[in-house]
Amino acid sequence: MTVDFEDREPALPPTEVSSVLGRIGGTPLLALGHIVPDNCARILIKLESENPTGSMKDRMALAMIEAGERSGRLEPGGRVVEYTGGSTGVSLALVCAAKGYPLSIVTSDAFSAEKRRHMAALGAELTVVPSENGGMDAALTRAMIAAAGEIAEKTGAFWTDQLNNESQLAAYHAMGEEIWQQCGGSIDGFVQSTGTAASVRGIAESLRRHRPDISIAAVEPAESAVLSGGPTGVHRIEGVGAGFVVPLWEPSVVDEIVAVSTEEAMAMARQLARSEALFAGTSTGANLVAALRIGRRLGPDATVVTVMCDSGIKYLSTDLYRSGHTAAAA
Numbered sequence: 001m002t003v004d005f006e007d008r009e010p011a012l013p014p015t016e017v018s019s020v021l022g023r024i025g026g027t028p029l030l031a032l033g034h035i036v037p038d039n040c041a042r043i044l045i046k047l048e049s050e051n052p053t054g055s056m057k058d059r060m061a062l063a064m065i066e067a068g069e070r071s072g073r074l075e076p077g078g079r080v081v082e083y084t085g086g087s088t089g090v091s092l093a094l095v096c097a098a099k100g101y102p103l104s105i106v107t108s109d110a111f112s113a114e115k116r117r118h119m120a121a122l123g124a125e126l127t128v129v130p131s132e133n134g135g136m137d138a139a140l141t142r143a144m145i146a147a148a149g150e151i152a153e154k155t156g157a158f159w160t161d162q163l164n165n166e167s168q169l170a171a172y173h174a175m176g177e178e179i180w181q182q183c184g185g186s187i188d189g190f191v192q193s194t195g196t197a198a199s200v201r202g203i204a205e206s207l208r209r210h211r212p213d214i215s216i217a218a219v220e221p222a223e224s225a226v227l228s229g230g231p232t233g234v235h236r237i238e239g240v241g242a243g244f245v246v247p248l249w250e251p252s253v254v255d256e257i258v259a260v261s262t263e264e265a266m267a268m269a270r271q272l273a274r275s276e277a278l279f280a281g282t283s284t285g286a287n288l289v290a291a292l293r294i295g296r297r298l299g300p301d302a303t304v305v306t307v308m309c310d311s312g313i314k315y316l317s318t319d320l321y322r323s324g325h326t327a328a329a330a
Contacts, residue, residue, distance in 0.1 A: 027048055027050045030044065038300075042302070043288075044305045044306075045306055046175075056199065057087040060196075061088060062091075067167035068080075068158050080104070080159075081106070081159050082161070084162070086119070086239070086314070087239050089105040089115065090119050096122075102123075104148075108140055109130055112314055133234075138224075145163070166248065168202070172206070174206075175199070179207065187211070188302040189216070192219065193240040194241070195242065221265075225259040227245060237283055237286055239283050260286040265289060290306070
């Protein structure tokens with residue numbers, strides 16, 4: 001594709017915004033080309049990397065903080081606390097910095113150093129819970145939850161408690177409306193990886209208000225496929241797969257659960273960068289593995305939408321993009 005830059009209109013935001021928070025949401029959909037095989041559905045990917053922190057979690061962080069403000073549980077200048085693999089923490093750090101709230105984050109060395117540094121740069125105070133050899137499992141999730149609860153009790157902080165907080169569903173209902181409008185109603189399937197389960201649930205609920213027969217697939221790590229009835233285990237797909245059935249999980253809104261291994265997810269994320277010039281994280285790789293499986297089944301006349309959950313910049317220090325791994329994959 002050749003771009004004539006002299007004739008190209010400048011890509012400017014439609015309006016001036018008074019805060020960085022005004023740039024959350026409204027992300028584009030992109031039709032994938034090179035990575036989609038013949039006889040597969042059209043695959044569209046929602047570029048959530050264009051949110052201010054490079055993550056879809058900006059949406060839910062803002063929704064949870066604003067719900068706390070409306071309820072009076074979060075007062076001006078009050079402290080916020082959360083446990084997080086990193087992306088939610090970075091998003092909360094952005095929102096809290098913009099609104100003037102001190103923030104305590106409980107995270108782990110199982111998640112990328114970039115995320116921890118980003119949170120700290122935005123002013124968050126970090127408590128780092130050690131992992132077992134850098135892996136994510138149920139025990140680590142529960143240890144992080146316990147540490148966040150202790151901080152909330154000791155400081156009186158507003159605990160956003162993402163695994164239980166239904167306030168975030170409104171953010172994903174809005175994201176579902178964006179997808180429906182951008183597709184012009186032409187969508188046959190939606191695929192999303194599952195962490196708190198709020199995004200797949202909220203988007204699915206929104207899409208099915210318009211078209212009840214849309215095929216909805218949730219994605220989980222094959223090494224810890226608890227939603228599929230398998231045993232809990234250790235995986236390295238950051239931000240998904242808590243290791244137990246999370247409170248916001250609602251099986252009635254999905255048609256199937258697709259298990260994707262860490263190895264498959266990483267390989268697909270690397271291929272996405274090389275083939276489509278989209279630099280994403282491991283959960284995006286998992287989404288695309290599942291979307292292509294479903295797209296092959298639905299066929300070339302169908303349209304399947306999935307999500308680029310965040311930017312690959314968050315994972316440069318991890319096994320996903322360490323030079324040895326990317327060179328071997330090339």
